[in-house]
Amino acid sequence: MIRKILFTLTLIFTLFFSSCTKKNSGTEQAASSEHKTTITASFYPLYIMLMNIADGADVELKMLAPSDTGCLHDYQLTTKDMQAISSSDIVVVNGLGMEDFLDKVFESKSETTIVAGADFETVDDNPHVWVSVEGAIYEVKNICSGLVKLDPKNAEIYEKNSAQYIQKLSELKKIMHDTLEPFSGSTIITFHEAFPYFASEFGLKIASVIEREPGTAPSPKELDEIIQTVNAENSKSGKNVPLFAEPQYSSSSAEVIANETGSKIYELDPCVTGEISKDSYIESMKKNLSVLQDALKN
Ligand SMILES: [Zn+2]
Structure with a gap:
């Protein structure tokens, strides 16, 4: 990179x-x-x-x-x-x-x-x-x-x-570091290019990104490539790597990938929408943390 x-x-x-x-x-x-x-x-x-x-x-x-x-x-x-x-x-x-x-x-x-x-x-x-x-x-x-x-x-x-x-x-x-430490090195698939800093902060590896431009669905060829990548990651790690959709966008591409690979869809929030309150970033991140914990322990 x-x-x-x-x-x-x-x-x-x-x-x-x-x-x-x-x-x-x-x-x-x-x-x-x-x-x-x-x-x-x-x-x-x-x-x-x-x-x-x-x-x-x-x-x-x-x-x-x-x-x-x-x-x-x-x-x-x-x-x-x-x-x-x-x-x-x-x-x-x-x-x-x-x-x-x-x-x-x-x-x-x-x-x-x-x-x-x-x-x-x-x-x-x-x-x-x-x-x-x-x-x-x-x-x-x-x-x-x-x-x-x-x-x-x-x-x-x-x-x-x-x-x-x-x-x-x-x-x-x-708190996030301490909680995610055991999952360091885990592979994830994210929705748009919002998570590279997040992933690097918590030692996660992004194997593929579903929509490079949010709102623009991947072409059949791109979708096929992602499915191949996810299948390869799944057999390499001996378990299904999680797919992370985002609350702001339709998860229809993620659903196609899930159906083809057996990987499960979760939701990670890039904190670009939400409540208008001082603590909403912290609350959204805490929610991301519990979603990740749930997704990575499976
Ligand atoms: Zn973005």
Whole structure:
């Protein structure tokens, strides 16, 4: 597997539209010194991080893509999104190609400043960094330091909250490591390319991926190849390797594979949709943990 260093993961863009445009009246401009910082997350997993990092700060949080969107691979920018971006002080994105639909928006605005970027050891430029707990911790750190720079009046709150949330995530990571340790080296089949960081964090081997692009069913040839791979893995390990579908997508391809191989379908959640609550990432990961325990002990 090709591993390389990239220098943009969590990019935080600051947009100065509100202060640069002169359409506001004098009164509104005067009021802007008391202005509540508006922070927009591109999608759900980043919004949950922001709920933790900015809890209690004088900010307004927004989410660009609706919370049931899932990954943004095929997301189309709407007029409403453009308005939300232009009325935001800070836009938090994942980077690594997850928000390709925003490239033009950011490029066409000279006021746009990239103030935070970071390196992360990525797998084939794969953007699903938050799906590993270590990756989520990494993103929280980056978002926090970006916010501290851009919105210093809330810096203390951001730093305190981030430290607390990272502590909780570290505890989660330890529980998951301890629980999954006996299954290290196990083979799994996943649904889309969301799990390489997760798998590497917990010593799991992804033998095949059912749909490279979620929502695009594999061709008959691809399906046949996956079935052959799963059959080969099953006879090699002397048991049926688990297939992991995702709650956000139809599992019909997985069902075909299950019928042809005898492998069982389970559900792993890449945490791209869910409840709008501070602990929803941690809860989803705990659910993933118990699903994995169940799937791998068979
Ligand atoms: Zn994805």
